[in-house]
Amino acid sequence: MDTAHDLLAAQPFLAGLTSAHVDKLASWSKRKTFHAxxxxxxxxxxxxxxxxxxxxxxxxxxxxxxxxxxxxxTLGPRAVLGWSWLIPPYRWHFSASAVETTLAVELDGxxxxxxxxxxxxxxxxxxxxxxxxxxxxxxxxxxxLLDLYAGPKP
Amino acid sequence: xxxxxxxxxERTIETADTVTLVLTPLDEPIADPLPGQFTMLxxxxxxxxxxxxxxxxxxxxxxxxxxxxxxxxxxxSTAQCGTTLGLRGPYGTEWGMPDGGDLIIMAxxxxxxxxxxxxxxxxxxxxxxxxxxxxxxxxxxxxxLYVGEHDVWRDADIDVRVTVDQAATxxxxxxxxxxxxxxxxxxxxxxxxxxxxxxxxxxxFAARALIDRGMAPDAIRVSLERNMRCGVGLCGHCQLGxxxxxxxxxVIGYDRAAPLLDIKEM
Numbered sequence: 001m002d003t004a005h006d007l008l009a010a011q012p013f014l015a016g017l018t019s020a021h022v023d024k025l026a027s028w029s030k031r032k033t034f035h036a037x038x039x040x041x042x043x044x045x046x047x048x049x050x051x052x053x054x055x056x057x058x059x060x061x062x063x064x065x066x067x068x069x070x071x072x073x074t075l076g077p078r079a080v081l082g083w084s085w086l087i088p089p090y091r092w093h094f095s096a097s098a099v100e101t102t103l104a105v106e107l108d109g110x111x112x113x114x115x116x117x118x119x120x121x122x123x124x125x126x127x128x129x130x131x132x133x134x135x136x137x138x139x140x141x142x143x144x145l146l147d148l149y150a151g152p153k154p
Numbered sequence: 155x156x157x158x159x160x161x162x163x164e165r166t167i168e169t170a171d172t173v174t175l176v177l178t179p180l181d182e183p184i185a186d187p188l189p190g191q192f193t194m195l196x197x198x199x200x201x202x203x204x205x206x207x208x209x210x211x212x213x214x215x216x217x218x219x220x221x222x223x224x225x226x227x228x229x230x231s232t233a234q235c236g237t238t239l240g241l242r243g244p245y246g247t248e249w250g251m252p253d254g255g256d257l258i259i260m261a262x263x264x265x266x267x268x269x270x271x272x273x274x275x276x277x278x279x280x281x282x283x284x285x286x287x288x289x290x291x292x293x294x295x296x297x298x299l300y301v302g303e304h305d306v307w308r309d310a311d312i313d314v315r316v317t318v319d320q321a322a323t324x325x326x327x328x329x330x331x332x333x334x335x336x337x338x339x340x341x342x343x344x345x346x347x348x349x350x351x352x353x354x355x356x357x358x359f360a361a362r363a364l365i366d367r368g369m370a371p372d373a374i375r376v377s378l379e380r381n382m383r384c385g386v387g388l389c390g391h392c393q394l395g396x397x398x399x400x401x402x403x404x405v406i407g408y409d410r411a412a413p414l415l416d417i418k419e420m
Contacts, residue, residue: 057328059323059329061323067322068322068323069322069323070320070321070322070323071320071321071322071323071325071329072329073329073330074317074327074328074329074330074334076328076337076338077338078337078338079337097323099326100326140330140331140333140334143331143355143356143359144319144330144331146355147293147319148262148263148352148353148355148356149262149263149291149292149293149297149319149352149353150293
């Protein structure tokens with residue numbers, strides 16, 4: 001069976017990290033399996049972890065009055081789920097559910113934050129991965145705000 | 155420039171505002187359209203619009219999928235079986251299938267219609283190509299076109315990926331912009347040809363994403379749309395910089411299209 005180090009080292013998101021840094025992260029990680037329909041977290045709840053998805057898909061959703069639960073994004077293999085653990089007040093902005101059986105590596109948010117505070121090189125490496133991720137998702141959101149497929153205005 | 159009469163033989167409602175019409179010739183049929191080409195479709199007494207060919211069935215039959223967005227397309231999209239319409243063409247450039255390599259076909263909304271002939275041709279000649287991926291984006295699940303064909307394409311060894319911008323829970327497919335389903339596509343960027351059709355902004359983002367993955371701009375083909383009137387490069391209504399899209403397009407390489415798309419309000 002792969003060790004936590006092996007699982008993390010295989011994640012594209014962490015490609016380029018030194019073995020020592022992967023080791024440090026491994027001490028705050030564990031493998032997780034979510035069955036179809038499992039709720040990973042709930043909007044407003046304490047954001048104290050994040051996941052690197054290995055297999056399966058997870059949806060982010062929110063409750064919209066009059067429309068019920070609306071899915072805002074789907075994340076699949078190689079995606080990172082969760083960044084609210086990085087930013088105070090450490091609360092989830094959306095809810096997340098597994099669409100199908102999903103395998104992931106779960107990392108402890110406060111533990112990784114402490115690691116980053118102690119080892120600024122690791123902190124820099126992680127931030128230089130999270131910032132493009134956040135920017136990319138923001139750009140995708142902006143693109144969807146354009147509502148490109150809507151018909152012309154009457 | 156002569157209009158031939160065609161009769162609506164079949165009418166399929168695809169979505170709330172989109173129908174597919176199978177048109178059978180009453181006069182001498184127009185020449186066989188190539189994938190990517192369009193015809194000028196005429197609702198008698200209302201007007202004429204350019205519509206991309208989305209398929210062929212039988213001898214001389216032409217298939218058009220069109221969305222109701224104005225007076226003419228409203229008349230066309232509500233035309234019932236037996237209605238006579240006018241057709242001239244085919245006009246414009248074709249997608250141009252490569253001899254081999256991998257294919258990436260990216261469609262947004264109604265943009266899947268002009269790409270369907272490419273998908274069908276890829277299936278007919280499946281052995282010529284490596285991976286063939288079809289990435290489809292739409293506003294909601296209810297706006298997806300040709301849903302019944304997706305599994306047929308998958309059965310033909312096509313990697314079909316569907317994503318929507320908005321969905322209620324219960325939708326088990328992907329939610330996100332069409333570029334997000336590019337991850338994991340098997341195509342080798344150095345030996346791929348991409349075909350893009352959809353809203354211009356979507357094509358721009360998609361082309362950039364493909365270039366970021368290592369594709370050459372001239373290996374990316376886009377289908378552009380402007381106000382086409384004559385269809386034969388005479389009236390100038392569809393001019394985009396030095397290009398008359400009805401004659402030099404609608405399909406052009408992204409190496410030519412990119413600088414033109416950066417120009418505002420041409």
